[in-house]
Amino acid sequence: MSIEQFDQYVTGMFANETVQPPAGAEDALFQRMNKMRKRKRQIQAMGAAVVICVGVLIGAHVAGDSQNGAAISTDGSRAIVPSTAIMATDEIEPVPQHENLSQPTSAAAESDLTVASDPPPAGNDFSNQDEVNLEEKRSPLHQIDALPATTAAYDSGERSLQAPEEETWVLPAVVKVKD
Amino acid sequence: MNSEDVDLIERCKKGHAQAERELYRRYSPMMFGVAIRYSNSRHDAEDIAQDAWVKVFRYLKSFSENNSFEGWLRRIVVNTAITHYRRQKKHTHHLDIDEVYATPQDLEAFTESDYNKEEIEKAINALPNGYATVFKLYVIEGFKHKEIAETLEIDVNTSKSQLSRARKALQVTLLNMARIAKKKG
Incomplete structure (x- = not known):
């Protein structure tokens, strides 16, 4: 038997050889x-x-x-607040500004509305009436500017101005009488 | 590969549990047969076959339908068995046995009708592990010398020489078995 024959003989014996695995092997x-x-x-x-x-x-x-360096406003835009300003507000007592500002602001809004509803001036000439209209347009800002300042800085300044009225200052004085 | 197998493999690739069980039932006898051939005990063969199946399902997505599925499965089992024994350091592929030569008279006297499958199997298992592994890979599994060299991490020439020696050793073993049987008879 040659080598090839021997190989074929063995190959044929083991070809398609199968052995059933144990029962529990699958599970x-x-x-x-x-x-x-x-x-x-x-x-x-x-x-x-x-x-x-x-x-x-x-x-x-x-x-x-981002919150350390920027504050988010109501309309979604970010306003950068300097860190010094944040420190300053910490030292100042909160003052209810909304009550003071609410009335003039609404008035300003009303005046704004009235100005906007006015018909545009006819012609190109700039008359006195136009000046009056301009004044009216500016007025809300002026009213805001004219409001009493209610910031803490202002309060503290007022207190310092009022202080001398309450205290009595005694200055040392030497009076010399000439003969 | 038939269309039924292709469909089954596709369903397995999609993760169908029932298809996986069907694939297992279809090919597990062949896989277990190969595992037993390369293991020292039935218990080892069970471990090898299970590890091989885990690899089959893990790498099934990489299998191409153009190749032989059965051949792919056989290779996985063989590689798993070799890795298993290499890990346990029970298996050595470098041989240290005395040279065995079959005389021309022995080869002439050797006829296929003299031996059955059990005797051949016994003779193969009596070979040193390295000879037996190379012989089984080449003759039974149909591996090429290059593939054997890669699988066993040996040189191609080593694979060739070990196969030649394995053949001769096997024939001598079989003749000796026949002589002993005759004496007993």
């Missing part, structure tokens, strides 16, 4: 597979949670940084 395999897949899903979920947490932390950090 054992699929239980193991399920455990592995479950663990994989858990790891993926944990990974996603970590990514979300990191994202939230970074977002909070960025938001914190």
Whole structure:
């Protein structure tokens, strides 16, 4: 028998050889597979949670940084507030400004509305009536300017001006009488 | 590969649990047969076959339908068995046995009708592990020397020389078995 014949003889013997696996092997395999897949899903979920947490932390950090240097106004735009101003407001007692400002502001708004509803002046000549209209247009601002200042700085200044009236100042004086 | 297998594999790739069980039932006898061939015990073969199946389902998405599915499965089992024994350091592929030469008279006397499958199997298992592995990979599984060299991490020439020695050793073993049987008879 040649080598090739021997090889073919052995190959033919073992070709399509099958052995039935033990009964519990199938269930054992699929239980193991399920455990592995479950663990994989858990790891993926944990990974996603970590990514979300990191994202939230970074977002909070960025938001914190922006709040230190900028205040967000009601219309969504950001107004930069100098840090010195923030420090100053901390020292000043809060003053209810809205009550004082509400009345003139509404009046100003009304006057604004009246001005806007006025018909435009005819012609190109700039008459006295136009000057009056301009004055009326300016008036809301003037009214605001004319309001009594109610800031803490003003209050403190007023208190310093009023202080001398309450105290009695005694100055040392030497009176010399000439003969 | 028939269309039924292609459909089954596609369903497995999509993660259908029932298809996976069907695939297992269809190919597990072949897989277990290969695992037993490369293991020292039935218990080891069970471990090897299970590990091989886990790999099959893990890497099934990378399998291309243009290739032989059965060949792919065989390779996975063989590689798993080799890795298993390499890890346990029970298996050595470098041989240290005495040279065995079959005489021309022995080869002439060797006829296929003298031996059945069990005797051949016994003779193969009596070979040193390295000889037996190369012989089984080449003759039974149909691996090329290059593939054997890659699988066992040996040189191609080493694979060729070990196969040649394995053949001779196997024939001598079989003749000795026949002589002993004759004496007993």
